[in-house]
Amino acid sequence: MSAAAxxxxxxxxxxxxxxxxxxxxxxGAGKTTLATRLAERWPGPVQxxxxxxxxxxxxxxxxxxxxxxxxxxxxxxxxxxxWGWERSAVTGWVPLDPATPLIVEGCGALTPANRALADLGxxxxxDENERHRRAIDRDGESFAVHWDQWEAQEAGHWQRxxxxxxxxxxxxxxQARPGCSTMATTPL
Numbered sequence: 001m002s003a004a005a006x007x008x009x010x011x012x013x014x015x016x017x018x019x020x021x022x023x024x025x026x027x028g029a030g031k032t033t034l035a036t037r038l039a040e041r042w043p044g045p046v047q048x049x050x051x052x053x054x055x056x057x058x059x060x061x062x063x064x065x066x067x068x069x070x071x072x073x074x075x076x077x078x079x080x081x082x083w084g085w086e087r088s089a090v091t092g093w094v095p096l097d098p099a100t101p102l103i104v105e106g107c108g109a110l111t112p113a114n115r116a117l118a119d120l121g122x123x124x125x126x127d128e129n130e131r132h133r134r135a136i137d138r139d140g141e142s143f144a145v146h147w148d149q150w151e152a153q154e155a156g157h158w159q160r161x162x163x164x165x166x167x168x169x170x171x172x173x174x175q176a177r178p179g180c181s182t183m184a185t186t187p188l
Contacts, residue, residue, distance in 0.1 A: 003171045004037040014119050021103045024110035024163045025124030026154050035105035051106025054080040057088055061153035065108030073117040107154050110163035123167035
C-alpha cells in the first residue's frame with residue numbers, strides 16, 4: 001500500500017468534516033510529491049497549498065511557517081499572500097475555503113502552533129545527500145546557489161520545533177532519525 005493510501009486511511013479514521021493535513025520535511029524529501037499524490041486520491045474536493053507559494057524569499061522559512069497558523073489555518077478569511085519569486089515581492093492574496101479539506105506542504109509546516117490547528121501531521125524523512133541531489137535535480141542552479149542558506153533555516157526549524165515528533169505518521173526513504181514513528185518505506 002502506498003504512503004498516500006495509508007494517509008487517506010488515517011484521515012478517514014479521524015471522522016472530521018474538514019480535515020487539515022500538514023506535511024513537513026527537508027528540501028527534496030518528497031513533500032510535494034506526497035501531497036500531490038494525496039490530493040489526486042482524495043475522495044472529493046481538497047485544497048493543496050505549497051508553502052513555496054508564500055515563503056517570502058530565500059530567507060523566509062520562519063516567516064512562512066508562522067503564516068500557516070496566522071493566515072492559512074485561521075478560521076475566518078483564511079488564505080495567504082502569493083510570493084512572486086522572480087520579483088521578490090508579494091503578488092496578491094490567495095483565498096482558501098474554510099469548509100473544504102486542506103493539505104499544506106512545506107518545510108516549516110509542523111510547529112506546535114500549526115499542529116494544534118491541524119488534524120494530521122506527516123513528516124517526510126530522507127537522507128541529506130539524497131535530498132540535496134533530488135532538490136538540485138528538480139530545481140537546478142536556482143536552488144543550488146541557495147542550498148546552504150535554506151539548509152541553515154531548516155536546521156533552525158528542526159532544532160526549535162522537532163517536527164518529526166509532532167508528526168502522527170512518518171514517510172521514510174532509507175533510515176529514519178531517532179524519534180520518528182515510521183509509517184512506510186514504500187513508494188509515496
